[in-house]
Amino acid sequence: KLYTTVEIDSDRIALQANLNKLARWAQDWQLGISIPKCYVLNISPRVPLGTSTWYINDSQLPNIDHSIDLGIVIDCKLKFSTHIANIVKKANSRANLILKCFYSRDITTLITAFKVYVRPILEYCSSIWSPYLLKDNRLLESVQRKFTKRLKNMKNVTYLERLRKLQLERLDVRRLRADLVLVYKIVFGLINQIELANMFTLVDKPHDTRGHNYKLLATRSRKDIRKHFFSQRMIKVWNNLPITTNFASLTTFKNTLSNELISNYCVSIV
Numbered sequence: 163k164l165y166t167t168v169e170i171d172s173d174r175i176a177l178q179a180n181l182n183k184l185a186r187w188a189q190d191w192q193l194g195i196s197i198p199k200c201y202v203l204n205i206s207p208r209v210p211l212g213t214s215t216w217y218i219n220d221s222q223l224p225n226i227d228h229s230i231d232l233g234i235v236i237d238c239k240l241k242f243s244t245h246i247a248n249i250v251k252k253a254n255s256r257a258n259l260i261l262k263c264f265y266s267r268d269i270t271t272l273i274t275a276f277k278v279y280v281r282p283i284l285e286y287c288s289s290i291w292s293p294y295l296l297k298d299n300r301l302l303e304s305v306q307r308k309f310t311k312r313l314k315n316m317k318n319v320t321y322l323e324r325l326r327k328l329q330l331e332r333l334d335v336r337r338l339r340a341d342l343v344l345v346y347k348i349v350f351g352l353i354n355q356i357e358l359a360n361m362f363t364l365v366d367k368p369h370d371t372r373g374h375n376y377k378l379l380a381t382r383s384r385k386d387i388r389k390h391f392f393s394q395r396m397i398k399v400w401n402n403l404p405i406t407t408n409f410a411s412l413t414t415f416k417n418t419l420s421n422e423l424i425s426n427y428c429v430s431i432v
Contacts, residue, residue: 164177164180164181164184168214174214177216178216178217181216181217181218184218185218185219195218195219197218197219197221197223200218201223201224201225201226201229202214202223202224202225202226203225203226203227203228203229203236203238204225204238205238205239206238206239207239232287233286233287234286234287234290234291235248239387240387242291242293242298243293243295243298245291246291246293246298246301246302247301249283249284249286250284250301250304250305252283253280253283254308256279256280256283257280257305257308260272260275260276260279260280260309261309261312269313269328272313273313273328273330276309280305280309281306281333284302284305284333285336285337285340288340288341289337289340289341289344289392290392292337292338292390292392294386294390294395299334302333302334303332303333303334306330306332306333307321310324310325310328310330311324313328331421332425332428334428335421335425335428338399338424338427338428339416339419339424341392341395341396341399342396342399342400342403342424343412343416343419344392345362345396345400346409346415347412348361348362349362349364349376349378350409350412352412361392361393362378362393362397363378363379364376364377364378364379365378365379372405373401373402373403373404373405374403374404374405374407374409376400376409377400377401378397378400378401379397380397380398380401381394381397398427399427402427403423404423406418
């Protein structure tokens with residue numbers, strides 16, 4: 163991938179120069195570039211498709227409005243609604259297959275199959291695309307809502323009551339728990355690939371003495387895209403963790419995160 167911020171003409175010239183270097187490098191080392199697989203994705207709310215043209219070996223690269231990167235659909239406005247719609251469609255299809263192909267109506271067996279074959283589709287890399295729009299939250303939750311309703315003796319039971327009986331969690335609660343666990347790993351250096359300084363800033367001497375001692379510096383965001391990005395949206399939740407939170411190890415930290423605590427920060431979708 164080649165990427166840069168393009169604001170003035172010199173930025174465009176520099177990016178095209180890098181594409182030319184790439185083409186020369188590939189030619190020198192006799193490594194052919196698959197031009198049909200190359201494209202340009204302009205990530206901006208203002209720049210329309212085709213504003214700038216880019217070339218590799220005199221072949222113009224097409225401008226697209228979304229792309230799949232490591233299984234995640236990235237669109238030009240970083241909304242992730244397209245990605246959510248895709249995974250919901252795939253998850254619903256797999257959930258229906260489970261109910262259709264399993265002869266057993268045993269609830270424990272069906273729930274286990276749902277956890278193994280369906281839920282991972284809805285949670286893969288959720289820290290990147292976790293939705294903030296109510297419609298996207300409801301769409302994701304609808305997969306588990308529909309599946310549990312089709313189980314034996316669950317048709318006329320409310321969704322929250324079904325979850326209680328089946329010992330399941332709301333999907334938004336699970337996503338927020340996963341986000342908090344990821345913040346813990348970053349803050350305490352358990353992920354070598356992510357530097358703490360690139361994501362968060364620890365407060366040396368918190369003005370608010372209430373709560374724990376690992377609070378993060380809050381910054382302002384003008385755009386919703388930035389406001390709901392992982393490194394921004396998690397600061398308030400992390401800072402508001404109670405003083406009883408145990409940071410001694412990752413295991414004890416996970417055990418501290420109760421459903422009641424996490425659900426207070428989730429959008430009401432039931």
